[in-house]
Amino acid sequence: MEALLAAIITGLLLGMVYGLAAVGLNLIFGVLKIINLSHGAFIALGMFGAYYLFQYFGLIPFVSVIPVFVVILIIGILLYFIAIRRVMGRQELSTLLITYSISLIIVGLGTFFFTTNPRSIDIPWESIRIFSVYIPATRIVALFLAIICTFLLYLFLYKTWIGKAVRAVSMNRVAAEYMGVNSHVILATSFGIGIGIAAIAGVVIASIFPFTILSGGVYELKSFVICVLGGLGNPFGAIAGGLILGLVESVLSLKIPVGIVPFIEFILLVLMLLVKPEGIFGRR
């Protein structure tokens, strides 16, 4: 009973963080209509950003999200204008190839500079008691951080001019141009925010689990599963998808060897595609 309660709480905490990672992927898909295969690489960059900011400046991950986000946002905007802009509106293969090459470059350079030795960030915080189980404080803070980021994204998309333009472009790019929206700027900003959120998720994950430059791939796969669960193109469906995946994962790992969990996630993905391909909250 105790173990189950702990698994459920952990599942919800992790699910929220996975959901946040997926929100970034989903935003990019919804606005640019491309599948970003460099998502995992930016999650990994976020992890290393958190690691070095902690090592050299003593910034805890919950502070370093801000500089990491800003830097990755700027990188994203530049990448859009340098590379992605050229393949917008072309067939899917070109956009997949270009985002995959970005991923290869980052992971390749990362392997060279950081090696693939596992790192971790050790924050000496106590555990907190919830009901009858103890949860590490870092995980609780991670949860709040994920909630705050999601809420800020909501405010941005629904309450600001640029955010509304992002939604307008995602629904009808040509009509948005007719309204006076410079759609390239909006697409660039959306890409920057999407990978910036991926990096924030990376920072948060790094405060909980050990990681290497290759770890992003695991969370990228989870993000795909979550997007399919929550509905592609709907950023906030991803949060629900994340919570479901987190719960499934942590409850299952009570009974099943951890190594099999990704396999089960993959089955979940295939089942969902067969039964309800538009996702739980998606629309056709």
Next chain:
Amino acid sequence: MSEILVVENIDSGYKDVQILWDVSLKAEEGKVTVIVGSNGSGKTTLLRTIMGSVRAKSGRIMFDGNDITKWPTYKRAEAGLIYIPEGRQLFPDMTVLENLEMGAYTKRARVKMKENLEYVFTLFPRLKERINQKAGTLSGGEQQMLAVGRGIMGCPRLMLFDEPTLGLSPKLSIEIFGIIDKLKKEKISMILVEQNVYFSLQIADYGYVLSEGRIVKEGKGEELLASEDVKKAYLGV
């Protein structure tokens, strides 16, 4: 009389199909200019070329004294060229209010958003009742009202209407024409593309007939209405 828009010898089309051939026309400030033509004659392509969402292959477009031929679409909108597209092109998952706000996206329009919003709601009280409804769930007529309202929100210097009564009941069409007439009385410059040739030429100060991508006839509204070719081709008499 000053000309707000001058289109000179435009060739335009899609990829390798040319649709418009050597099209020239003018729109005068404060006047209604009508373009009529049968289905597929290139009216929508002409308006898209004026907006820049379809690129002119050759020729020149002058707006308000500026050569805008190479300008991107959003910049033309910023300058006050406002297009109310065929098929409405609303933002379906946004509410009525958000669609109207998007209409006022440009800097010029943003500062006047409050008063324009009030004006749109006096023109279309039905939109006010549905302010928080998603645009995609409005009826066809309400969607057309929203498309026109969204255009008004943009503080147009010149409004381009692309078949605003397409698919509407006669009653609703009359309502939309009433609005256009009202805008005409307020001296808003307009280019109107319409399938309803009789009504649109009545409201027109000047008109052009487009056929297979070429301007084949032009003249004052009442002249065109009286001309034998137009009567034969479009009015079925």
